[in-house]
Amino acid sequence: MNAFAPTPECVTDITPSGEDYAIVKQVIELITLDYRDQPSLENIADELGQSPTQLQKVFTRWAGLSPKAFLQAVTLDHAKRLLGHEQLPLLETSYEVGLSGPGRLHDLFVTHEAMSPGEWKAKGGGLTIRYGFHPSPFGLALVMATDRGLAGLAFADDEGGRDACFEDMAKRWPNAEYVPDQAATAPYIARVFDPDRWHREEPLRVVLIGSDFQVRVWQSLLKIPFGKAVTYSDVARDIGQPTASRAVGAAIGRNPISFVVPCHRALGKSGALTGYHWGLTRKRAILGWEAGRA
Template sequence: MSVVHTVLESPCGPLTLVATDGALSHLYMTDQRHRPPEEDFGAPGDPGDAPFAETARQLAAYFAGELTRFDLPLALHGTPFQRRVWAALQEIPYGTTVSYGELAGRIGSPGASRAVGLANGRNPVGIIVPCHRVVGADGSLTGYGGGLDRKRRLLAFEREVAGTEEQEGLF
């Protein structure tokens, strides 16, 4: 198994991208919860190589307000339940939010909102698999591996781009 990484500057701060066998497997923000030690990121990779170059291109388009859905080869490793949650996250429309309970219902486990929250927190590729779009039942911002300030800014940015909320100076 080949594991390599690179660091990409973004409006959210430096993002560490990790690729496993040529597919993006992790995206880590600084000070992220569940961030492993850097020695687990593999050898330094060439930012111009796959999948880093395409990930950088799509992230730049996202932060420019030109991309609302990522299309990248991903190597996501988790339990079957986690993978169901991560797949459902990718179906949440840009600029909108759903509650943990609503997401649990969407995957056929209506009583599993806490388990959905745990799986959401273990999402290995935040932003790309948009776990920031999940909120508490009352609409409150609860939990985000990259920090609540980043979650708030990502949601406000998407709402502004989608035309559902006026905000300025978010990134």
């Protein structure tokens, strides 16, 4: 059960226990399934065998958003609104708005640097990657870092999912050396999920380790302003390969630094939420979380 790594005790406990996450997850699933019926808090609590007040409290603490607000935020209508409340905003224009609009919340102030082609070909050879598991608002998170910055962020579904999660990440750079080091990764977690620190403090350094094409796609995602979304074909157009939307989808799916590189802000052309490497439920949750803070 707990054979993989010692449970983190150095972590600041702003996050709910795994149990809470499990409950919240059910709530989210229920809401997103039945949002058409606009279920009341009572209905939901009934369905899950919880008391309404308790449920309200847990959910709000977890998401910074009441269940009611979340319900509204998460309808398809919301997803479509993200794409642009006027006509479909082409990526260019949303960049304009995102970059030049006064006081507009831009994205995380992330400075990114890609690895050189040589380093990429080495598949992580000669690279030391420190990693650790930490609780996060969206479940247990696996953080990976090199001395040049944050390299990977993934989500594990439950305790048993740790190994699978680590495998999934580690096979991306098979020749790297992996060292468990909670102390090194803890600072990243603290910053990444605290929106107040995104633009004031010094920028977050990340390293994008991937093929040339993938890196271009990820850089394009980083330009999407907070609280906005784009379609896969928008991204394809932005990187100068307008017919490559499918390839873009594949590349987005391999994004190693989830949440930081906002792959959750990529939607299908109709505004429908399409896939997510760590589960559609989590994608909805993240979008809802952002909607509550926009």
